[in-house]
Amino acid sequence: MDEEEEEQKIGKSARQHSCKNLVAERKRREKLKDRLYILRALVPKISKMDRASILGDAIEFVKDLQNQVKRLQEQLEETNPEEDGGEQGGAGALCNGDNSDENGLPQVEVSQVGSNRFFLKVFCEHRRGGFVRLMEAMTSLGLDIVNVNVTTSEPLVLNVFEVEVINLKSLILSIFSFPKDLK
């Protein structure tokens, strides 16, 4: 009927295209928007409501979650000495070298005080965050830190750890014989 009449105009191609593409585009936009909102709802930390911020927060959140998963897996491995599975890299938190000064090598002394218990004295220059890294290194190695005493007379610091050992003593020694790993 009328449908065929209008076609003789020049505008057919354009009009048809516009009309169909229009609604399709609308749907696409709407879908995108919905997913963005869903993503925003999943992310607890919302800095701002704008799209870019939503994405940015989502990115950070994903990173945080991944770190958290990694940590938990490491912790689980620690508490469960025999455990199969994962080949994913753990225990790699030691090597973080952005340090240029060569002096101040830590003096390390290991003495055995029980069947699987050790005193570990680390005497070195004070570095911010170094102690935490030391702790993390040990715990990530499966060492149970029973007691720790840190005494500073700047710029020097003496760390005394009492650790319950799960792994071998040789492992400990090998680790602490690479001072650069501890910086």
Place this chain on the structure above:
Amino acid sequence: MDEEEEEQKIGKSARQHSCKNLVAERKRREKLKDRLYILRALVPKISKMDRASILGDAIEFVKDLQNQVKRLQEQLEETNPEEDGGEQGGAGALCNGDNSDENGLPQVEVSQVGSNRFFLKVFCEHRRGGFVRLMEAMTSLGLDIVNVNVTTSEPLVLNVFEVEVINLKSLILSIFSFPKDLK
């Protein structure tokens, strides 16, 4: 030539606005695109490359990660009933509370021993990794940890920190008065 004629018609306001808005819009689009790509790079499961799919995959991935975290936490609690893995310790990542167990509240005591120096005693149940998180929390708050002494008689542990304060005491108190944040 013709350009100047046309400008007088509607006025230059429109043109200037267009020109500035144009480039701004371009930047916005580009930023959005970049973040989308970053997000896509973080997500291992990539079904398709189109925007909606990227968002969809990201959504699913976040859900998966959350489930995984939950599972790991449960597992950790299960194998080691006394301990609790907690929130990840990042900068300012203290407030992330879904916490149900109420027992084992740490006793915290803060005493001022100098103009900006404090003793901080934290007496609580021993939790694996808890001490490191404590340290990280403090350092991330700008506290200079001068001295620390940790003494354990399982399952209890007494942490004594001597800290040089950069921020306000009220900040410290406010933080340590919410024990659930320290888990």
Place this chain on the structure above:
DNA sequence: GGACACACGTGAGCC
């Protein structure tokens, strides 16, 4: 009034 963020319709490219 200007900076900013968004939705819109449209042209172009790709299966």
Place this chain on the structure above:
DNA sequence: TGGCTCACGTGTGTC
């Protein structure tokens, strides 16, 4: 060919 996605420039609203 037609459906689908994307980038673009612009109009409009808000702070």
